[in-house]
Amino acid sequence: MSPFLSLLVGHKPPRSHTLEPVGERWPLDLPLVRFSKLDADVWTLGDACQGVLIMGENGSGKTSGSGQLIARKFLQNGFGGLVLCFKTDEADLWREYLKRAGREADGRFFSPESAFRFNFLDYEAGTSGVDFAENLVTLLVDVASIQKRTEASGSEAHFWLPQKKKLLRNAITLLLLAGHPVQLRTLYQIITDAPHFPEQTKDPQWQAKSFLFDLLRKAEEKAADHPEWELIKNYWMSERPLLPSKTRETIDADFTGMFDPLTRGKIGELFGASTNLTPDDILAGKIVVIDIPIAKYREAGQYAALIWAQLFQRAVDRRAYESPVGRPVFLWEDEAHYFTIEQDALFQTTARSKGISVVRLTQNLPNFLDAYGRDGKHKVDTLLGNHATKIFHRNGDAVTTEWSAKTIAKDTQYRHSISGSGSVSAASGPTSNVSVSEVEEDSCPPKEFIGLKNGGKKNNYTVEAILFQSGRLWRKSERWTTVRFNQR
Ligand SMILES: Nc1ncnc2c1ncn2[C@@H]1O[C@H](COP(=O)(O)OP(=O)(O)OP(=O)(O)O)[C@@H](O)[C@H]1O
Ligand SMILES: [Mg+2]
Incomplete structure (x- = not known):
């Protein structure tokens, strides 16, 4: 395992401030992130559309590490998007992202203080x-x-x-x-x-x-x-x-x-009589941030976010999307277990053909299991299984690290053992047998997740994570690889 820097792809952002579709193209092999110097390690639009799951304990660097990089790449490449908020500072974070991507004009902050309405x-x-x-x-x-x-x-x-x-x-x-x-x-x-x-x-x-x-x-x-x-x-x-x-x-x-x-x-006014913002605006390239954070507005914020998420997914389902002319869009759920319902698993299975990338960030597996209730295990497995790219940050939660290790799956190791018999003083001398046994071992054992760097000054603002994508090998032969993200 040798960590290496995730290099940003120098893809020139489209003229995103105008967002005229003329001349804009988004082929499925559009490069978004280059995870190593090898061309084979480029992560593309097609990969993004198969779903992204980012897991890691509190303060492990999900938001400021991998989350930030992917969000910036989506914005720089002219995606439309819907952002659901749990934390009160999430909207400001997206204001900053939009500003840095030169897309401030595309931001639509749907909040009780705004003039946006959605009947x-x-x-x-x-x-x-x-x-x-x-x-x-x-x-x-x-x-x-x-x-x-x-x-x-x-x-x-x-x-x-x-x-x-x-x-x-x-x-x-x-x-x-x-x-x-x-x-x-x-x-x-x-x-x-x-x-x-x-x-x-x-x-x-x-x-x-x-x-x-x-x-x-x-x-x-x-x-x-x-x-x-x-x-x-x-x-x-x-x-x-x-x-x-x-x-x-x-x-x-x-x-x-x-x-x-x-x-x-x-909140009643926001969903009241008139409408000046809809999921169609997202398909046209706007970034709609539902700034009714659950941490402040509790269940009202949760319902508001879900109404938008469900109607957005339906709008995406209905649209006639064709690569490379169709504009890609994203659904962003930090603290995703607050926003995810059963139907999402089904939608996730069709996302690739609809040009949408769903990105879900959460601390651990028990969050999802709690949210889906006592019969929820297979639903959680289905949902998370449909996020092909998985980015695992530092985690000490045993359930999550074991699940992550299992997800990355097992390698067959060949273990050599030597057994001896006889004595050096025996006339025939000692004899030894070499046997080789086949053992299934986690290719990424749970302990790998514990020592990952979690950013901040002490780590020189570096966040580490284990990157896995089902059906893909990194650096030509590895089922998983450690990647680094810069928080700044
Ligand atoms: N821009 C930044 N520059 C330097 N340090 C940062 C920056 N953003 C966050 N940090 C610090 O880096 C660590 C990781 O933060 P981050 O918010 O990305 O974690 P997280 O995994 O998203 O946590 P949570 O589960 O609480 O949302 C924290 O200690 C945080 O204080
Ligand atoms: Mg976070």
């Missing part, structure tokens, strides 16, 4: 047409899954998930039939306003005050002959009031918990 329900309606209700149901269920995913599993999930979808489907379709705008606020109001027991549906006082009842009346006037009308009326007036209250509360909890923080105050 994602309108956006979804505009992009999905007749499938709107069903697509919106899926989106909201997916986003809500970030909080409750540790609870339902196995057979429970088989019961709750269809119930949750049914609730949203009936709320959204009712709004559409009544000719009322579909907004988070109105969805929230329908759910909180629905009758709690069958007699309540006949109570004139409830009928006079209820937003839900008003919608039902309007829908009946406008769409009584609609094939879904009877089903919707039945759901709200009979089926749902008959549910035991515990069951109903469990079905509602994900959505009331999500709609509440997203419809209040400044």
Whole structure:
């Protein structure tokens, strides 16, 4: 193992401040990072689009080492991007990156203090047409899954998930039939306003005050002959009031918990009536930073980031991407375990053909395992397995280092052993047997991850990491190699 400097490729940045597509080309073999002097060790756009996982303990140099280098390369090469924020200083870090890449003008910081707005329900309606209700149901269920995913599993999930979808489907379709705008606020109001027991549906006082009842009346006037009308009326007036209250509360909890923080105050305004920023801006080369950091805004920040991430991934899925004319984009998730849901694994499998590089940074494997809940192991394996490039920084977490060693896999070692018998004083003299045995050994044992340099003055601002890419050999013959990054 001999560490060597990662040399930056001198690729001339495109005229990124204007970002006119004219003359810009991004072939899949576009070099991004040169990890050694050998041409074979160039890391390209095609490699980036197979996903990047960066792991290392707190302060190991993920953000300031490998993260910084890859982020800068993406910006210098004219990528569009979506950046999700956990830490409060993440947005400033990206301001600095944009400035250094000469792309300040492309930065769009979506925060409660900004003038950007994203009415994602309108956006979804505009992009999905007749499938709107069903697509919106899926989106909201997916986003809500970030909080409750540790609870339902196995057979429970088989019961709750269809119930949750049914609730949203009936709320959204009712709004559409009544000719009322579909907004988070109105969805929230329908759910909180629905009758709690069958007699309540006949109570004139409830009928006079209820937003839900008003919608039902309007829908009946406008769409009584609609094939879904009877089903919707039945759901709200009979089926749902008959549910035991515990069951109903469990079905509602994900959505009331999500709609509440997203419809209040400044965050409510961000996702309110108007729209001046969408995932399409990212495809056109903008860098959208969701500056609602989870460290400050808690679950509101998490939902906001997830809404953007899910809609961005859908926009990427829909786009007609062709290399080399299609502009590459990236999804950046530092502290990724706060932003990752089950659907991401599936998306990751198609990312390469869609010109998107997803970069996920996290401290350790248990973070992901915790986030995915008790049945989550195979989901985590699937997700992380779909990030072909893995950069492992210093780590003392045994679960992670063992997993990393296993990921890099085993080499067959040939161990020689000599056994002797007989005595020097024996007439025939001593005899010895040489035997060779085949032993499977970790090609990168867990202890390799412990001693890596983690930057700062004491290390002369050098960060080290172990680089691995499935199906690739470095320096002609090595399954993994140690690389260095300069923090400055
Ligand atoms: N630009 C810089 N110049 C010098 N030192 C830095 C710089 N950025 C970070 N450091 C220091 O280098 C070390 C690695 O920091 P970094 O933030 O990259 O780690 P990390 O792996 O991202 O940690 P975390 O898990 O907490 O996000 C820390 O001790 C940090 O204080
Ligand atoms: Mg960090």
